[in-house]
Amino acid sequence: MKICQIGPFPLNASCIQGGVEASVYGLSMELAKTNQVFVIDIPRYEIKSDFIEKNDQITSYRFSAPSQRNFTTIFRLKKIVSIIRVQQPDLCHIHTTSLFSLICYISLKLLHFPCIVTVHGLAHIEKRNVWHKRHSLRNLLKYWGQSITEFLYLSICPILIADTEYVANTIKHYKNQRKIFKMPICKVIPQGVNSDFFQLKKSIERNHLLAVGAINRRKGHLNLIEAMKKVKLQIPDFFLSIVGVVSDGDYYKLIQSTILEYDLENNIKIYPNASFVEIQVLFKKSELFVLHSEEESQGIVFCEAMAAGIPIVATNVGGIPWIVENNVNGLLSDFGDINTFADNVIKLLKNGLIRSEIAKRNRLESFKYDWYFISNEIMNLYKTMI
Known part of the structure; x- marks a missing residue:
């Protein structure tokens, strides 16, 4: 099977930054043992120009971001989607519930690519906690923006992977509260360990x-x-x-x-x-x-x-x-x-x-x-x- 993994992928495997990076890396490396895997890394401001990185198992596509503001990564989606269209994977696996991931998911579904999403925790909860601690317009807008993005994302995904029962149960609670308008099928599959x-x-x-x-x-x-x-x-x-x-x-x-x-x-x-x-x-x-x-x-x-x-x-x-x-x-x-x-x-x-x-x-x-x-x-x- 030809699989496209979309999410943060370490620039240096000896210095992995964060749990999601570790998860995308670990899953990609394991799948690559028996499948054809390529990775679309999230655009990064520290990358000055796009490049392709190849090793014996995986090809990873690296992209520069227009600025340090996370939302600007969406401006690179046109090129990213064009690469995926050329590669023609059998399935795309998208990680996180960011605005970039949401628009990427919608774009790929419109092109009829099978897609699955892993929810690595609910990011709006973190934004909410930051807002409660430090009231500012900036923190409030981040909280609202991530909440709208996440609730929409959860509503339009027919099936997703939740890394714990906690995440799956929280999503069910959101449906009961009518924060999401359609309950996805949640498959609880944890993230792995090196x-x-x-x-x-x-x-x-x-x-x-x-x-x-x-x-x-x-x-x-x-x-x-x-x-x-x-x-x-x-x-x-x-x-x-x-x-x-x-x-x-x-x-x-x-x-x-x-x-x-x-x-x-x-x-x-x-x-x-x-x-x-x-x-x-x-x-x-x-x-x-x-x-x-x-x-x-x-x-x-x-x-x-x-x-x-x-x-x-x-x-x-x-x-x-x-x-x-x-x-x-x-x-x-x-x-x-x-x-x-x-x-x-x-x-x-x-x-x-x-x-x-x-x-x-x-x-x-x-x-x-x-x-x-x-x-x-x-x-x-x-x-x-x-």
């Missing part, structure tokens, strides 16, 4: 914690650092590695100043642009994976932690409880409940037996996130559409 995580051999450093996620307010780093201040009172030699691409420069500076304010500079280190190899090293040495997220859909990093055999301390928000079962794969607390979060970290660091039991369980359960099994499920869905 196979390297299943092969990691642990070399644990005592009381070493790891947090992986884009450095922005949604990931709750300030709350995490607040919790670490309390952890230090009982476990003064703990060490936390924070890894993530900086997507909010002001927030990054605030994190740095807060670490200094709490006298945690010897306990916390930030890796803003870590390579995949560096991240793997940190997974190997970590006893716990910790993240105080405000909102997540699936959260691939939790699946990666499970594959690496690491117990998890996280928040009970979004799709996390569908991935991390409380007292089974780790410990959960409400977002903003700093005391319980800190207590959960302390409890697991002090109890080696519980850590060991969770670690073994996570290793076993994580194999359901192997791209081999997930890609087979997606391929079966593809076959029903052509």
Whole structure:
């Protein structure tokens, strides 16, 4: 089968930026083992001119964006659609629910290409949270714009892939609220994990914690650092590695100043642009994976932690409880409940037996996130559409 994947595709496979990029890359690489796959990357401002990139398995088409404003990517759709028409794929798989993806979907459907969409979380929820925290006309317009785009997109897609039951249930709730006018068929298929995580051999450093996620307010780093201040009172030699691409420069500076304010500079280190190899090293040495997220859909990093055999301390928000079962794969607390979060970290660091039991369980359960099994499920869905 000839398959076109449309979504963010890493410019450098050793430094993947974000869960959606990781998902598009992982799925494309697995499908390419038995199919002909080409990728349409989302236009990027940092690319100055269009180019085609080829390797042994995949051809990826890269496009420049007119500006840093996301909506300007739609102005490249004419060329993108023309390339897809020339390539004549059997099916197009579009990722995310952005304005670019919506117009791309409509354009391809008008040309009678079979299309499937993966909803990697509901982006308007993030925009809403930003608006609630920082009231401004700009944030309000972003929230309204993404909401209209997403609700329209969900209404016109007859079938889509949701990465968790949380997303599927939320879409059903929107139909009941009449925010969308037609309920799509939601196939719940999770995003997968790079196979390297299943092969990691642990070399644990005592009381070493790891947090992986884009450095922005949604990931709750300030709350995490607040919790670490309390952890230090009982476990003064703990060490936390924070890894993530900086997507909010002001927030990054605030994190740095807060670490200094709490006298945690010897306990916390930030890796803003870590390579995949560096991240793997940190997974190997970590006893716990910790993240105080405000909102997540699936959260691939939790699946990666499970594959690496690491117990998890996280928040009970979004799709996390569908991935991390409380007292089974780790410990959960409400977002903003700093005391319980800190207590959960302390409890697991002090109890080696519980850590060991969770670690073994996570290793076993994580194999359901192997791209081999997930890609087979997606391929079966593809076959029903052509």
